[in-house]
Amino acid sequence: MQIKDPISSFTFCPKCRAELVLENYDHRLRKKCASCGFVDYHNPVPAAGAIVVRDGKLLLVKRAENPYKGDWCIPAGYMEWDESPSHCAERELKEETGLEIRAKSIFEIYNGTDDPRTNAILILYFCDEVGGEAIAGDDAAELRFCSLAEIPDNIAFEAHRQALRDLQDRYPGLLK
Ligand SMILES: [Zn+2]
CATH class of the missing domain: 3.90.79.10 (Nucleoside Triphosphate Pyrophosphohydrolase)
Incomplete structure (x- = not known):
């Protein structure tokens, strides 16, 4: 069975394809796109x-x-x-x-x-x-x-x- 990424399901930005980077943002460590600003909140x-x-x-x-x-x-x-x-x-x-x-x-x-x-x-x-x-x-x-x-x-x-x-x-x- 696949192991879930607790922070994000994405490696690359689903909007602009740039690499996502870990960042402390909105009170949590999240993956964010440095290029377009997309934040992967990874909600249930x-x-x-x-x-x-x-x-x-x-x-x-x-x-x-x-x-x-x-x-x-x-x-x-x-x-x-x-x-x-x-x-x-x-x-x-x-x-x-x-x-x-x-x-x-x-x-x-x-x-x-x-x-x-x-x-x-x-x-x-x-x-x-x-x-x-x-x-x-x-x-x-x-x-x-x-x-x-x-x-x-x-x-x-x-x-x-x-x-x-x-x-x-x-x-x-x-x-x-
Ligand atoms: Zn992006």
Whole structure:
């Protein structure tokens, strides 16, 4: 797996192609372009996901691609440039599971530092099913509604493992 550069993902300026140099700028060591002034702030990427519970069972998906291929997670994905977090959760759910949902309320927000592609901010919504048919698709190899006893041991991402713990702690009885 790729090691993340904690300061920057770029070596050269993405705007003018000059070499980026390390500089103390805006209270941190950052990579900055001496030629055009571009600063690589290297912010985390927002993502959104859906908590969908049917008859006391939580919807999980098995990852079809790396990172953590074969492990299970709460259906979620990175936000597109022009969409809202709730729309992102609804779109990702539709792509990965075929189910149509409506984001109802925010469950919790987590930061993720164990995705080798980028650091993430994960916004998880409680969601209602409104239609569709459950068929695994896109980057989900399989989907399953899990009771507490059926939640697999191999859950990808610490944020998702923490979310599963928080869900049980804060909403006892939600999952059977
Ligand atoms: Zn530049």
